Amino acid sequence: MQIAEGVSPRGRRWLVMKFGGSSVASSQRWVTIAEQARRGLESERYVLIVVSALSGVTDLLTGLADATGPSARQDILEEIERRHRKLMGDLALESCPEFEQRWQELVALTGSIQVPASPGVRASVLAGGELMSSALGKAALDHFGLPAELLDARDCLQAAEQSIHTPLSVRCLDYADPVMEARLAERGHLHI
Numbered sequence: 001m002q003i004a005e006g007v008s009p010r011g012r013r014w015l016v017m018k019f020g021g022s023s024v025a026s027s028q029r030w031v032t033i034a035e036q037a038r039r040g041l042e043s044e045r046y047v048l049i050v051v052s053a054l055s056g057v058t059d060l061l062t063g064l065a066d067a068t069g070p071s072a073r074q075d076i077l078e079e080i081e082r083r084h085r086k087l088m089g090d091l092a093l094e095s096c097p098e099f100e101q102r103w104q105e106l107v108a109l110t111g112s113i114q115v116p117a118s119p120g121v122r123a124s125v126l127a128g129g130e131l132m133s134s135a136l137g138k139a140a141l142d143h144f145g146l147p148a149e150l151l152d153a154r155d156c157l158q159a160a161e162q163s164i165h166t167p168l169s170v171r172c173l174d175y176a177d178p179v180m181e182a183r184l185a186e187r188g189h190l191h192i
Contacts, residue, residue, distance in 0.1 A: 012185070013044070013045045013046070014046045014047075014048060014181065015040040015043075015045040015046070015047050016047075016048045016049075016050065017037070017050070018049075018050040018052075019033060019049065019050070019051050019052065020052045020055075021052045021055035021056065021057070022055040023051075024054060024055075024133050024137060025054045025055040025056075025087065026087070027087065027090035027140075030091060030140040030141075031144070033049065033137070033140075033141075034140065034141055034144040034146055037049060037141065037148075037190060038146060041146070041190060046181075046185055046189050047189065047191070048151075048184070049137065049141075049148070049190075049191065049192040050153070051133045051134055051137050051192065052129070052130060052133065053128075053129025053133050054084065054132075054133055056083070057083060057129040058129050060076050060079055061080070061125050061126050061128060061129050062126065063076050064076045064077065064080070064110060065113065065117040065121070065122045065126070066115075066116070068115050073113070077106075077107065077110060080106075081103065084132055084136060087136060088136060088139075091136070091139070091140050092143070093136070093143060096135060096139040098134075098135035098138060098150055099132055099135040099136050099139065101135070102132045103132060105128070105131075106125070106128040109121070109124055109125060109128070110125070113125070127154070130153070131152065134151070134192050135150065137192045138150045141190065141192060146190055147188070147190065148188070148191060148192045149184075149187045149188045149191045150192060151191050156184075157172040158172060158173050158177070159171065159172060159173075160172060
């Protein structure tokens with residue numbers, strides 16, 4: 001986990017926590033994440049949680065983008081789904097509409113992959129890991145009594161002008177954006 005802090009335009013501090021793949025892959029780890037988020041909220045901070053794809057899922061998604069046939073893609077999709085549904089079950093989540101939406105988007109995208117996958121398609125496939133992980137994370141936090149706002153990082157990051165503009169390589173601005181902070185603060189105190 002990585003932690004960073006900043007101050008919002010309203011004076012309330014931000015706590016940003018980043019959790020890697022193994023940190024989001026089990027129900028016990030989500031209990032820990034929820035406890036840390038709760039402590040941040042209790043200390044009068046806005047909390048932003050950034051998550052990676054579940055452990056091993058990025059490798060599976062890379063294999064999915066590189067798979068040469070429908071059978072290989074189907075096997076990989078089944079493994080990705082199994083891992084996410086197991087976590088849902090371990091978290092006792094009866095439903096997760098945001099995950100179901102992201103899952104269906106990935107399945108639909110998989111049907112359009114040409115070999116080799118274009119950089120844009122590859123980027124979209126790989127983004128699915130964080131999108132599904134975030135969706136399950138939101139459901140877990142809600143389940144633990146911590147209503148969270150679901151964000152898509154692509155809506156929050158701004159590319160630097162001198163950045164290389166390819167779908168898999170971009171340099172983002174690395175300073176606080178007061179307009180973004182105010183927009184997020186108006187939406188809620190906890191974001192993922």
